Amino acid sequence: MNRLLLYVHFNKEDSLSTHVIFQLQALRTIYSKIILISNSHLDRVSLDKLPYDIFLQRNNKGFDFAAWADGMRMVGFDELKEFDSVTIMNDTTFGPIFDFASVVDRMDSSESDFWGITNNRAHSADIGGQLRPLKEHIQSYFITFQQRVVAHLSFQYFWENVQSYDDVNQVILNYETAVTNYFIQEGFKYGVQFDTVSEDISNMQNSDFSIFGVKKLLEYRIPFVKIKAFIHNAEKPEINTIFDEIVSSSDYPSHLIVDHMTFADYPDRDYLLSQKTLDxxxxxxxxxxxxxxxxxxxxxxxxxxxxxxxxxxxxxxxxxxxxxxxxxxxxxxxxxxxxxxxxxxxxxxxxxxxxxxxxxxxxxxxxxxxxxxxxxxxxxxxxxxxxxxxxxxxxxxxxxxxxxxxxxxxxxxxxxxxxxxxxxxxxxxxxxxxxxxxxxxxxxxxxxxxxxxxxxxxxxxxxxxxxxxxxxxxxxxxxxxxxxxxxxxxxxxxxxxxxxxxxxxxxxxxxxxxxxxxxxxxxxxxxxxxxxxxxxxxxxxxxxxxxxxxxxxxxx
The missing domain is CATH 3.90.550 (Spore Coat Polysaccharide Biosynthesis Protein SpsA; Chain A)
Known part of the structure; x- marks a missing residue:
C-alpha cells in the first residue's frame, strides 16, 4: 500500500535520541513516504542518521498539531489524496516493541475510517486549572486516516484551520481530545488496536492506559509505550516489572530506554540500574x-x-x-x-x-x-x-x-x-x-x-x-x-x-x-x-x- 507518515520530532536540548532513530528506521519499511518535521533544531549529522523523504524544520509553535498541519500544507492536500492512508505520529513513545507491520495491515483492512493505537474514555480532567469534560478519543501520539477520510472536504478544512496555540492546554482541548469527535460528527468510524473504554480502571490512577495501564498494554502486545509512562511511574514498584517484561518478551533494544530516560528523567532509577553494569x-x-x-x-x-x-x-x-x-x-x-x-x-x-x-x-x-x-x-x-x-x-x-x-x-x-x-x-x-x-x-x-x-x-x-x-x-x-x-x-x-x-x-x-x-x-x-x-x-x-x-x- 501507498502510505504517508507525518512524523513530528521535538527535543528541548536540540539533540537526537537513539530511540527516534530506531523508530523511524522500523517505520521506513511500512511507509512509502516519510515527512520528518522537527520542532527543535536538527543538525546535518543528526539528519543523516534518519530515514525520511522530506524534512521540515520549524519553530516549536503550536506543538504537534500545528506541525502536522504545516507538513500537510507543504505536501499539498491534493497530493495527500493520492495516498492510501495518511498517518500522524510524534516521538513521544518507545517502539515498535512488538511487530507493527501486521497491526498496520490488519487495521488498514478493517472497517475503521481512521484508527489509532489506544483510546481514552469520556471523562473529566483538570486542564489549565479547570475541570473539563472530555469526549472519548483516540490518543493523538498515533492516528491513521484512510484515503476516504483524507479525500473528504472535512479533512482539509480541519487541518487548514489548526491554530498555532502557545498554550498547550488549548491544543489538548481543541485538537488532541477533539479530533476524534470531529470526524465522527462527519460520519466516519474510528477504531483502535486496544479499546480501553470498557477496561477495569479500579486500580489505576486515572483512565489513561498509555501511562497508567502499561502492564495491560504489554499483555495485548501494544507496540508503543509512552515515555511519560516511565516518568510518571518512576518511583512505583510496577515500573521494574514493566521494564523487565519489555526486556524478556520482546527484541526491543533496552538500551534505547536506558539512554533516553537517563537524561529525560533521572540517572539512577531502580529499573535502570541493572542495565548499567559493564559486561x-x-x-x-x-x-x-x-x-x-x-x-x-x-x-x-x-x-x-x-x-x-x-x-x-x-x-x-x-x-x-x-x-x-x-x-x-x-x-x-x-x-x-x-x-x-x-x-x-x-x-x-x-x-x-x-x-x-x-x-x-x-x-x-x-x-x-x-x-x-x-x-x-x-x-x-x-x-x-x-x-x-x-x-x-x-x-x-x-x-x-x-x-x-x-x-x-x-x-x-x-x-x-x-x-x-x-x-x-x-x-x-x-x-x-x-x-x-x-x-x-x-x-x-x-x-x-x-x-x-x-x-x-x-x-x-x-x-x-x-x-x-x-x-x-x-x-x-x-x-x-x-x-x-x-x-x-x-x-x-x-x-x-x-x-x-x-x-x-x-x-x-x-x-x-x-x-x-x-x-x-x-x-x-x-x-x-x-x-x-x-x-x-x-x-x-x-x-x-x-x-x-x-x-x-x-x-x-
Whole structure:
C-alpha cells in the first residue's frame, strides 16, 4: 500500500535520541513516504542518521498539531489524496516493541475510517486549572486516516484551520481530545488496536492506559509505550516489572530506554540500574594513556600499590599526593609527580587540589589508599577494558565499583549529608539548571575509587571545596562524603552517564551460601533499627534488584 507518515520530532536540548532513530528506521519499511518535521533544531549529522523523504524544520509553535498541519500544507492536500492512508505520529513513545507491520495491515483492512493505537474514555480532567469534560478519543501520539477520510472536504478544512496555540492546554482541548469527535460528527468510524473504554480502571490512577495501564498494554502486545509512562511511574514498584517484561518478551533494544530516560528523567532509577553494569566479556583492552591520582598517608604500602598499577595497566601517569616529605624524596623519580599537600588533608581534598593535572587525559582515575585492595577486583583488574569502553562511549563520564554480596559498609546517615549536598549543588548550578533529588541511597563507588572523564566532573572540581571545609574543620568527613555523593549526579547534569563495574558475577548457589554465612551489610544493629521505612525499603529493593539481575544473567 501507498502510505504517508507525518512524523513530528521535538527535543528541548536540540539533540537526537537513539530511540527516534530506531523508530523511524522500523517505520521506513511500512511507509512509502516519510515527512520528518522537527520542532527543535536538527543538525546535518543528526539528519543523516534518519530515514525520511522530506524534512521540515520549524519553530516549536503550536506543538504537534500545528506541525502536522504545516507538513500537510507543504505536501499539498491534493497530493495527500493520492495516498492510501495518511498517518500522524510524534516521538513521544518507545517502539515498535512488538511487530507493527501486521497491526498496520490488519487495521488498514478493517472497517475503521481512521484508527489509532489506544483510546481514552469520556471523562473529566483538570486542564489549565479547570475541570473539563472530555469526549472519548483516540490518543493523538498515533492516528491513521484512510484515503476516504483524507479525500473528504472535512479533512482539509480541519487541518487548514489548526491554530498555532502557545498554550498547550488549548491544543489538548481543541485538537488532541477533539479530533476524534470531529470526524465522527462527519460520519466516519474510528477504531483502535486496544479499546480501553470498557477496561477495569479500579486500580489505576486515572483512565489513561498509555501511562497508567502499561502492564495491560504489554499483555495485548501494544507496540508503543509512552515515555511519560516511565516518568510518571518512576518511583512505583510496577515500573521494574514493566521494564523487565519489555526486556524478556520482546527484541526491543533496552538500551534505547536506558539512554533516553537517563537524561529525560533521572540517572539512577531502580529499573535502570541493572542495565548499567559493564559486561566485560564483550570488551577488549585499551592502550590509551590515563592519568591516575592516589593519595598516600602511609609509606609502607606504596610499592605494593605501584606494583598493582604496573600489573594491570600499560600506559598510565601516576600523580601521588601526600603530606609525607619522605614519600616525595623516595618516589619522585618513580611516578609522574609527587605533590606535597597539607597534613590532615583527606583523599578527596587532595584530588581536587591536583585535578588540573588530570584534565588533559581523556580518562582518569581516582584511587584511595584505605580501600585500594577492594578496588583491585572491580576497577584495576579490568582497567584496560573499562578505559576502552569509556573511550569509545563518549557519554560515559563515570565508572564506579558496584555493591556486591560481600561488600561491607559502615552505617551512614545520608540525611545529615543533604544540607551540604544541596549547598554544593547550588554552588555548581546556581540557576537550578538541573534538580537534585534527596534520596536515602545515592549511587557512588562502593570502594571510594573510580574512573572518570575529566570533562564530566569539571564543574564540581572547579569549586573551592577546601574553603567550605575551613569554615568547619570538624565537618571535613561529612563535606567530602557529600562531595563524593554528588559525582554521579554532576556527571549526569553535565550530559554524562555512569556505569557499574562488578568484579564477579555470582551464581545463585554462591549468593545463597554467602547470605547464609554472613549478613549482606555489616552494620550495627542500632543503625538498622534507626532506618526510616523509606530508607529500609530502598536498601532492600536495591539489593533484591541486583540479585534479580544476577539470576537473569544466569538464565541466559
Amino acid at each position: 566485560f566479556s564483550s570488551l577488549k583492552g585499551s592502550r590509551t594513556r590515563v592519568g591516575i591520582h592516589l593519595h598516600i598517608s602511609c609509606e609502607d604500602e606504596i610499592e605494593s600499590f605501584l606494583s598493582s598499577f604496573d600489573q594491570y595497566l600499560d600506559n598510565y601517569d601516576l600523580y601521588l599526593t601526600t603530606s609525607l616529605e619522605e614519600v616525595v624524596a623516595s618516589f619522585d623519580k618513580k611516578v609522574k609527580e609527587v605533590i606535597l599537600v597539607d597534613r590532615g588533608i583527606n583523599a578527596i581534598l587532595a584530588w581536587q587540589k591536583i585535578q588540573d593535572r588530570l584534565v588533559g587525559y581523556q580518562i582518569a582515575g581516582h584511587f584511595e589508599e584505605s580501600s585500594f585492595s577492594d578496588a583491585i577486583d572491580s576497577l584495576l583488574k579490568p582497567a584496560k577494558k573499562i578505559v576502552a569502553y569509556a573511550t569509545i562511549n563518549e557519554k560515559i563520564g563515570l565508572v564506579v565499583s558496584d555493591l556486591t554480596v560481600s561488600t561491607r559498609t559502615e552505617p551512614i546517615d545520608e540525611d545529615s549529608m543533604w544540607p551540604y549536598m544541596a549547598q554544593l549543588w547550588n554552588m555548581i548550578y546556581p540557576h537550578n539548571e538541573k534538580n537534585l533529588k534527596k534520596q536515602d541511597i545515592y549511587v557512588r563507588s562502593a570502594t571510594a575509587s573510580f574512573w572518570y572523564r575529566p570533562k564530566a566532573l569539571e564543574k564540581i572540581l572547579s569549586i573551592d571545596l577546601n574553603a567550605l571545609v575551613i569554615q568547619d574543620l570538624s565537618a571535613m568527613a561529612t563535606i567530602t562524603h557529600s562531595f563524593s555523593n554528588l559525582l554521579t549526579y554532576v556527571a549526569w547534569a553535565n550530559g554524562f552517564d555512569f556505569r557499574f563495574s562488578q568484579p564477579h558475577l555470582l551464581t545463585g548457589f554462591e549468593v545463597r551460601r554467602r547470605f547464609e554465612s554472613r549478613p549482606f551489610l555489616m552494620v550495627e544493629e542500632p543503625a538498622i533499627l534507626q532506618l526510616k521505612s523509606s530508607k529500609a525499603k530502598r536498601i532492600i529493593g536495591y539489593t533484591i534488584k541486583r540479585l534479580k539481575t544476577i539470576v537473569k544473567k544466569l538464565k541466559y
